[in-house]
Amino acid sequence: MTVVSHAQDIDLARLLRPGDSIVVGQACGEPSTLLEGLIAQGAHIGDLSAFVATSFSGIFDPKSAAAVWLSSMGAIGSLRSMSKANAVDIIPCHVSQVAPMITAGDLPCDVAFVQVSPADANGDHSFGLISDYVQAAVARARIVVAEVNDHVPFTLGALLPASQIDHAIEVSRPPVQVPPATIGETDRAIAAYSTSYIDDGAVIQMGVGAVPDAMLQMLVDRRDLGVHSGMVGDGLVDLVEAGAVTNARKRIDRGVTITGALIGTSRLYDFAHRNPEVRMCATSYTHDAGVLSQLDNLVTINSAIEVDLTGQVNAEQSGAAYLGGTGGQVDFVRAGARSPGGRAIMALPATAKGGTVSRITAQLSGPVTTARSEVDVVITEFGAAELRGQNIAERARRLIAIAHPDFQEDLARAAHPIQQRRF
Structure with missing residues (x-):
């Protein structure tokens, strides 16, 4: 060397x-x-x-x-x-x-x-x-x-x-840091609907950003939460210090937060230093279907660019502009939806570009990241649409209900042919 x-x-x-x-x-x-x-x-x-x-x-x-x-x-x-x-x-x-x-x-x-x-x-x-x-x-x-x-x-x-x-x-230099996001009213509204699905003893997976950060702030009153996530941010420290995260009820890795990426600031990094209650793992463990299947009450929270009226999710591209990525979304959506007592949440604001574009859309503008057959719950600041077990016409009705009111009429008109058919 x-x-x-x-x-x-x-x-x-x-x-x-x-x-x-x-x-x-x-x-x-x-x-x-x-x-x-x-x-x-x-x-x-x-x-x-x-x-x-x-x-x-x-x-x-x-x-x-x-x-x-x-x-x-x-x-x-x-x-x-x-x-x-x-x-x-x-x-x-x-x-x-x-x-x-x-x-x-x-x-x-x-x-x-x-x-x-x-x-x-x-x-x-x-x-x-x-x-x-x-x-x-x-x-x-x-x-x-x-x-x-x-x-x-x-x-x-x-x-x-x-x-x-x-x-x-x-x-000897500070590593890259990602400070907590600025949380707005829309983020808090989405977070409030999302956290209603997280009970004491749940195991959570989420990313970093304004909505996840808002959610973590709202979970400080929970008890015995577990964490198994591809990444964690500074909010983990708040939940541990509040006594909300203990990992005490997990069937596997009891007492330990499992993650593959620390994406935050020196506060998170200092917390994780030689901390036996935080274990860094490869994606072969954090995202593995066999491992995830052993987690009961797993609630996964992921984001999207847009969702169409049948429940298809695009988390990658808007027109010609590539904005996101597939990440670990599909692995965790499947795991949360199939976990006993678990849920898979797709959380996104109802609009983009200053409110001029609806993110609940009749047709995706980019690729399908997560198939409609995998999607469980879609949440915007206007509510939660539970799609699991619903036919296509009912999915459309529920998704229109959580779209921004300014776009609901146009979406209903686009959905009319769908709602006239039986599936």
């Missing part, structure tokens, strides 16, 4: 070959210093490509495409500007498919760039803030380059022995 202090001290041309494919740790686990070095030196190496699932660092922008061509499973965070500039290739896939594709070679991985914590007494580093597909990347890569950051917490569950690192750089 070669240890250097700064990315500029690494001659990446000695490590990378023209045409190499690099898999990068995502979200708050982005190895920022390595990426800055890659963008500075990549053009001189030539024909480099990189895969990152999400990016919040702002390091990637359309100009960085001159140094390294980027691909991703979506356009989340700063990748949205890349998508608008046609500077990123979108690979439609679930987040749970990324690691298997790396292992199989379908997603090339010559080099792994990862961010890790300092080593413990045994010489093991923690993956810190991200443990989803990075383990598969390390196992597959010809060269593993690690950014050892003394600001990264030593989280439990996913460790990287120093012997598996080929080159390391030591840095």
Whole structure:
């Protein structure tokens, strides 16, 4: 293992070959210093490509495409500007498919760039803030380059022995942080309807953003909640401190929050540091159907760009603009809908673009992310539409009822042919 202090001290041309494919740790686990070095030196190496699932660092922008061509499973965070500039290739896939594709070679991985914590007494580093597909990347890569950051917490569950690192750089800088979102009146209304489905002892899965943050604020009076989620934010700390999250009633992983990504601020990172009640896991565990089937009362909350009148969900694209991604939505929608006592919630504002566009729509403007056969409950600020077991005509009626009143008449007119038929 070669240890250097700064990315500029690494001659990446000695490590990378023209045409190499690099898999990068995502979200708050982005190895920022390595990426800055890659963008500075990549053009001189030539024909480099990189895969990152999400990016919040702002390091990637359309100009960085001159140094390294980027691909991703979506356009989340700063990748949205890349998508608008046609500077990123979108690979439609679930987040749970990324690691298997790396292992199989379908997603090339010559080099792994990862961010890790300092080593413990045994010489093991923690993956810190991200443990989803990075383990598969390390196992597959010809060269593993690690950014050892003394600001990264030593989280439990996913460790990287120093012997598996080929080159390391030591840095001391705050990792990427995603502060809690600004919560508005619409977010609170959606959250109020959503939390009515979450009782004491429920196991919850949700993402980060204004609606999830509002929901977490409303759950402080619950007791013995469990958490099994692809990602968690700062709101987890609030729920633990309030005594709401104990994980005490889970059939598996009792007493432990299970997640694959910490997406928040130093408050969350400090909380997770060497905390035995937080376990970082790969997507092969967090999103696995066999694991999720062992969770009773699992309530999953996901978001969408739009939902059509039959219940089809688009969480990826609006017209030509790629705005989101498949993420772990389908895995968790299926799990929540099939969990004994559980529910699968799709939460979204009723309108977009300043209220000029209805997000309950007669026809999707983009792809189907989640099939109507999987969708359980759709919630807007105007209420909840329970779709499970309902025929298409009744689905349309219920979805129109939670659309913004300004669009209900047009939607009813569009639904009229549907409601005249029997299914």
